[in-house]
Amino acid sequence: MDTNPSDTTGLPANVLDPDCPSRVIFQRIGDKWASLVVQVLADRPVRFSELRKMVSVVTPKVLTQTLRSLERDGLVTRTVHAQVPPRVDYELTDLGRSLLEPLAQLRKWAEGNVPAILAARDAYDDAQDEALLG
Amino acid sequence: MDTNPSDTTGLPANVLDPDCPSRVIFQRIGDKWASLVVQVLADRPVRFSELRKMVSVVTPKVLTQTLRSLERDGLVTRTVHAQVPPRVDYELTDLGRSLLEPLAQLRKWAEGNVPAILAARDAYDDAQDEALLG
DNA sequence: CCGTATCCTGCTTGATACTG
DNA sequence: CAGTATCAAGCAGGATACGG
Numbered sequence: 001m002d003t004n005p006s007d008t009t010g011l012p013a014n015v016l017d018p019d020c021p022s023r024v025i026f027q028r029i030g031d032k033w034a035s036l037v038v039q040v041l042a043d044r045p046v047r048f049s050e051l052r053k054m055v056s057v058v059t060p061k062v063l064t065q066t067l068r069s070l071e072r073d074g075l076v077t078r079t080v081h082a083q084v085p086p087r088v089d090y091e092l093t094d095l096g097r098s099l100l101e102p103l104a105q106l107r108k109w110a111e112g113n114v115p116a117i118l119a120a121r122d123a124y125d126d127a128q129d130e131a132l133l134g
Numbered sequence: 135m136d137t138n139p140s141d142t143t144g145l146p147a148n149v150l151d152p153d154c155p156s157r158v159i160f161q162r163i164g165d166k167w168a169s170l171v172v173q174v175l176a177d178r179p180v181r182f183s184e185l186r187k188m189v190s191v192v193t194p195k196v197l198t199q200t201l202r203s204l205e206r207d208g209l210v211t212r213t214v215h216a217q218v219p220p221r222v223d224y225e226l227t228d229l230g231r232s233l234l235e236p237l238a239q240l241r242k243w244a245e246g247n248v249p250a251i252l253a254a255r256d257a258y259d260d261a262q263d264e265a266l267l268g
Numbered sequence: 269c270c271g272t273a274t275c276c277t278g279c280t281t282g283a284t285a286c287t288g
Numbered sequence: 289c290a291g292t293a294t295c296a297a298g299c300a301g302g303a304t305a306c307g308g
Binding site for chain 2: 024030031071095099111117118
C-alpha cells in the first residue's frame with residue numbers, strides 16, 4: 001500500500017519493493033527455461049515432445065514445471081486432445097504474446113552487446129591477473 | 135559457429151543455444167539483485183553503504199558479488215577514493231545506461247500486467263481446487 | 269505420448285564475525 | 289566505511305524410473 005502501481009512515469013518506486021508482484025516478471029525472464037519456451041511458442045502451438053526437442057535437453061520434470069508456471073500466470077494455454085496417442089498442445093495467450101515485444105527488445109540488446117560484454121570481461125580478468133602478479 | 139550473432143533480424147537462432155553469451159543477459163535480468171542495482175544507479179553514482187540502504191536488506195557479501203559481476207560485464211564502474219574514511223562510488227557505464235531502456239520497457243510491461251497475471255493465478259488455483267474437490 | 273515420483277547435487281543466498 | 293572469510297541452509301535443476 002505504500003507504493004503506487006499506477007505510477008509508470010519512470011520512477012523506480014515499487015520495483016525496489018520485494019513484495020511487489022511486478023518483480024516476479026523479472027524472475028521469470030531470468031528463469032533458465034521460461035523465456036526460452038515463450039520464444040519458441042512465438043509463432044505456433046507446440047506439443048510437449050516437440051518442445052523437448054526444440055529446447056535442447058531439458059528433463060520432462062523441469063519442462064513441466066516451467067509450463068505450469070507459465071500457464072498459471074496466464075501466459076500459455078494447455079490443450080489436451082483426448083485421443084490415442086495423447087496429444088497436448090501449448091500455445092501463447094494474448095498476454096503471453098504481448099510479452100514477446102519487450103522480450104525481443106531485450107534480446108536485441110543482449111545480442112548486440114555481446115562483444116562489448118565479452119571485451120569487458122577480458123579486460124577485467126586481465127586486470128585481476130596483473131594485480132595478482134604485480 | 136553454427137549461429138550468427140550478427141543476425142538481429144528477429145530469428146530466435148542463438149537464444150536457443152545454451153552456449154551463446156547472449157543468454158547471460160537474461161540470467162542477469164532475473165538475478166535477484168542485479169537489475170535492482172542497475173535501476174538504483176540510473177541517475178547518479180552511489181556509494182556502497184548507500185546502496186545497502188536503498189536495496190532493502192542485502193548482506194554485504196551478496197551485494198559485493200552482484201557489483202563485481204556487473205563490473206566485470208562492463209555495466210558499472212567502481213571508483214575508490216583514497217581517503218579516510220574510505221569511499222567507493224559505483225556508477226553506470228554507457229553500456230550499463232543503454233540497458234536502462236529495455237529494462238524500463240520490461241518493467242512497464244510487468245507493472246501494467248500485474249492485475250492480469252494475478253487474476254490468471256487466482257483462476258488457475260481455483261480450477262485446481264475444484265478439480266481436487268470434484 | 270505425456271507426464272509424475274523419488275532422490276540427489278550444486279549453486280545461490282544468507283547470517284555472523286572479522287580485517288584494511 | 290568497505291569489504292572478506294567462513295559456515296550453514298534452501299531450493300532450483302537434474303537423473304532416473306515408473307504411471308495414466
